[in-house]
Amino acid sequence: xPTTLATERRVTITDxxxxxxxxxxxxxxxxxxxxxxxxxxxxRVQAELARQNYVxxxxxxxxxxxxxxxxxxxxxxxxxxxxxxxxxxADAVLAEAGYVMLLGSTGESPERQQAVLASMIEHDPxxxxxxxxxxxxxxxxxxxxxxxxxxxxxxxxxxGGAGHxxxxxxxxxxxGARIATEHLIALGHRAIAFFGGHRDSSSCxxxxxGYRDALAAAGLVADPHWLVECAPTRLEAxxxxxxLFARDPAPxxxxxxxxxxxxxxxxxxxxxxxxxxxxxxxxxxxxxPEASVATPPLTxxxxxxxxxxxxxARLVLERLQGKGGPPRSxxxxxxxxxxxxxxxxxxxxxxxx
Amino acid sequence: xPTTLATERRVTITDxxxxxxxxxxxxxxxxxxxxxxxxxxxxRVQAELARQNYVxxxxxxxxxxxxxxxxxxxxxxxxxxxxxxxxxxADAVLAEAGYVMLLGSTGESPERQQAVLASMIEHDPxxxxxxxxxxxxxxxxxxxxxxxxxxxxxxxxxxGGAGHxxxxxxxxxxxGARIATEHLIALGHRAIAFFGGHRDSSSCxxxxxGYRDALAAAGLVADPHWLVECAPTRLEAxxxxxxLFARDPAPxxxxxxxxxxxxxxxxxxxxxxxxxxxxxxxxxxxxxPEASVATPPLTxxxxxxxxxxxxxARLVLERLQGKGGPPRSxxxxxxxxxxxxxxxxxxxxxxxx
DNA sequence: CTGAAAGCGCTTACAG
DNA sequence: CTGAAAGCGCTTACAG
Numbered sequence: 001x002p003t004t005l006a007t008e009r010r011v012t013i014t015d016x017x018x019x020x021x022x023x024x025x026x027x028x029x030x031x032x033x034x035x036x037x038x039x040x041x042x043x044r045v046q047a048e049l050a051r052q053n054y055v056x057x058x059x060x061x062x063x064x065x066x067x068x069x070x071x072x073x074x075x076x077x078x079x080x081x082x083x084x085x086x087x088x089x090a091d092a093v094l095a096e097a098g099y100v101m102l103l104g105s106t107g108e109s110p111e112r113q114q115a116v117l118a119s120m121i122e123h124d125p126x127x128x129x130x131x132x133x134x135x136x137x138x139x140x141x142x143x144x145x146x147x148x149x150x151x152x153x154x155x156x157x158x159x160g161g162a163g164h165x166x167x168x169x170x171x172x173x174x175x176g177a178r179i180a181t182e183h184l185i186a187l188g189h190r191a192i193a194f195f196g197g198h199r200d201s202s203s204c205x206x207x208x209x210g211y212r213d214a215l216a217a218a219g220l221v222a223d224p225h226w227l228v229e230c231a232p233t234r235l236e237a238x239x240x241x242x243x244l245f246a247r248d249p250a251p252x253x254x255x256x257x258x259x260x261x262x263x264x265x266x267x268x269x270x271x272x273x274x275x276x277x278x279x280x281x282x283x284x285x286x287x288x289p290e291a292s293v294a295t296p297p298l299t300x301x302x303x304x305x306x307x308x309x310x311x312x313a314r315l316v317l318e319r320l321q322g323k324g325g326p327p328r329s330x331x332x333x334x335x336x337x338x339x340x341x342x343x344x345x346x347x348x349x350x351x352x353x
Numbered sequence: 354x355p356t357t358l359a360t361e362r363r364v365t366i367t368d369x370x371x372x373x374x375x376x377x378x379x380x381x382x383x384x385x386x387x388x389x390x391x392x393x394x395x396x397r398v399q400a401e402l403a404r405q406n407y408v409x410x411x412x413x414x415x416x417x418x419x420x421x422x423x424x425x426x427x428x429x430x431x432x433x434x435x436x437x438x439x440x441x442x443a444d445a446v447l448a449e450a451g452y453v454m455l456l457g458s459t460g461e462s463p464e465r466q467q468a469v470l471a472s473m474i475e476h477d478p479x480x481x482x483x484x485x486x487x488x489x490x491x492x493x494x495x496x497x498x499x500x501x502x503x504x505x506x507x508x509x510x511x512x513g514g515a516g517h518x519x520x521x522x523x524x525x526x527x528x529g530a531r532i533a534t535e536h537l538i539a540l541g542h543r544a545i546a547f548f549g550g551h552r553d554s555s556s557c558x559x560x561x562x563g564y565r566d567a568l569a570a571a572g573l574v575a576d577p578h579w580l581v582e583c584a585p586t587r588l589e590a591x592x593x594x595x596x597l598f599a600r601d602p603a604p605x606x607x608x609x610x611x612x613x614x615x616x617x618x619x620x621x622x623x624x625x626x627x628x629x630x631x632x633x634x635x636x637x638x639x640x641x642p643e644a645s646v647a648t649p650p651l652t653x654x655x656x657x658x659x660x661x662x663x664x665x666a667r668l669v670l671e672r673l674q675g676k677g678g679p680p681r682s683x684x685x686x687x688x689x690x691x692x693x694x695x696x697x698x699x700x701x702x703x704x705x706x
Numbered sequence: 707c708t709g710a711a712a713g714c715g716c717t718t719a720c721a722g
Numbered sequence: 723c724t725g726a727a728a729g730c731g732c733t734t735a736c737a738g
Contacts, residue, residue: 084437
């Protein structure tokens with residue numbers, strides 16, 4: 001029994017109006033719940049709407065009203081649980097407020113980002129939430145984002161973010177990395193590495209700054225060899241683990257750029273016979289779901305991506321209500337979650353100066 | 354320096370036409386790359402489009418053409434990595450084909466599902482991909498989905514799915530559970546539980562059927578006490594672990610409804626002093642990212658959610674090209690990924706009959 | 707309280 | 723090769 005697909009003509013307010021013997025204007029008023037319509041008329045129209053299974057065409061209404069109730073979310077990568085949670089949180093708030101979510105992902109490519117944004121914008125979103133790809137060009141983004149209220153999330157745009165044209169929701173990278181580092185110092189570590197990330201990414205810079213803050217406050221100074229870059233993936237991190245121990249003095253613990261790197265480091269340590277949490281202290285960043293089930297469970301800095309998504313959506317909604325006003329920056333707090341991976345005792349290692 | 358928001362009037366084809374001294378029709382033809390336009394005219398128009406930073410209003414065009422280039426994706430829960438990966442895969446294929454993705458989530462609530470679908474449909478998507486909430490009503494879905502080509506993913510709708518009105522993409526639950534069970538049998542297990550899920554969900558039924566198939570083929574019969582229900586979450590599973598050992602004969606291994614349940618079981622086993630992989634064999638279902646980093650690494654049935662998302666999107670695109678034809682069902686293959694959690698030796702346990 | 711009319715930004719026959 | 727006109731489905735002053 002073949003299904004009937006979208007072949008039949010659409011039911012419009014004209015059909016309803018004709019069936020009820022009223023004008024299209026009246027039907028429209030009923031749809032928008034206007035008090036101008038007499039009760040008896042309203043009921044008749046509503047009954048007919050239901051009978052014909054009428055579906056409101058919001059696109060047509062939005063065109064006429066020059067409004068939009070879509071918000072576009074453009075992310076780097078949905079398969080990253082951090083962004084998936086973020087999207088889930090944003091969706092919950094937006095749906096609650098009656099908005100629909102357009103979703104796109106850039107795969108961390110500035111070119112795809114331009115294409116995706118251009119495509120989104122043709123659909124006339126009321127606002128855009130953008131977690132920018134690394135190496136995004138401020139100029140090219142300005143071009144395509146002109147006219148659409150935008151909230152940038154997670155990292156500042158290319159050239160530093162001074163003179164930002166957009167609202168900005170940042171993680172407290174600097175403070176988060178600082179408390180992570182302080183935690184390792186409190187455990188007795190003195191030789192602490194910063195592992196992973198690329199130093200040209202703003203979040204990596206900020207986290208490194210927090211790391212240095214903590215060291216400086218404790219009167220420690222970082223050996224340059226303790227700053228090890230690598231792509232923020234588990235695999236890369238595992239294969240770069242050896243770089244931490246290439247020279248003396250080797251570190252006894254590491255603050256990692258994020259959890260993916262930290263999980264890779266856990267694997268890398270195991271592969272070279274070191275026990276994370278016993279021989280070597282590890283702290284991650286993000287608190288992704290895998291962190292708590294890793295071996296050993298990963299101490300990390302929680303950024304609560306779902307909360308961030310909700311917060312981003314709320315900031316956007318405020319902007320849409322209030323209009324106007326200069327761009328605002330908001331910094332979301334970070335919190336340390338202590339688990340087994342950081343309970344190493346530095347004395348067992350040779351890393352002490 | 355306050356940003357200029359979407360306050361200025363929009364640039365339309367009328368503006369471009371006026372600036373070039375041509376008609377709006379000509380501008381439209383240029384936009385759609387029609388060969389009807391003379392080269393010289395085309396260049397002039399294109400230059401003006403760029404100069405004024407013109408943005409195509411796809412909503413208006415779609416209204417006029419009675420077309421749509423949006424596809425709606427309605428999922429249970431984005432923070433479930435299975436669905437996040439699925440969405441990522443679908444997005445990649447849809448974006449490639451020039452479609453934009455509307456995303457909504459239902460949180461497994463049939464009421465929210467109705468509301469979300471209704472809201473989506475008002476935006477006139479070309480098609481819908483729906484991973485239905487449990488206990489969805491076939492009738493209510495029919496009502497709201499009338500007229501929109503729909504692909505149902507992951508589970509059949511409420512009353513069994515006979516006389517399905519929609520395309521359907523299923524995981525091979527039955528075969529997947531069967532190979533999982535056969536694997537445990539091959540390792541020497543004879544007392545094998547099926548742990549987790551609710552028996553009124555179709556995927557749970559199918560997986561249990563595959564489990565029974567394997568037992569029957571090996572001449573084994575399941576003790577009814579080995580069928581333990583629980584919500585498909587890690588926490589629930591951990592706290593229900595004791596139910597497996599409440600009566601003799603206790604099982605020596607378990608096929609789990611999914612990875613979340615299996616991870617909870619790993620934790621539950623550890624909490625009651627049993628070593629998964631040594632004292633007790635565990636197999637999951639899904640191969641979520643956490644599976645490979647669990648302790649011990651989780652043997653599981655891979656369903657490749659990203660691939661499924663891409664497949665779902667392709668099926669939808671085919672339907673949109675081809676139109677017509679009866680609804681089709683597709684079953685995606687499942688594959689066993691062997692890791693440490695299933696290497697238990699049943700002889701160490703008391704569970705043998 | 708209700709209707710006639712104009713218009714949102716675009717496309718598409720139809721003439722010329 | 724280009725333009726005038728009608729129309730997609732809706733909303734909103736404006737009369738009455």
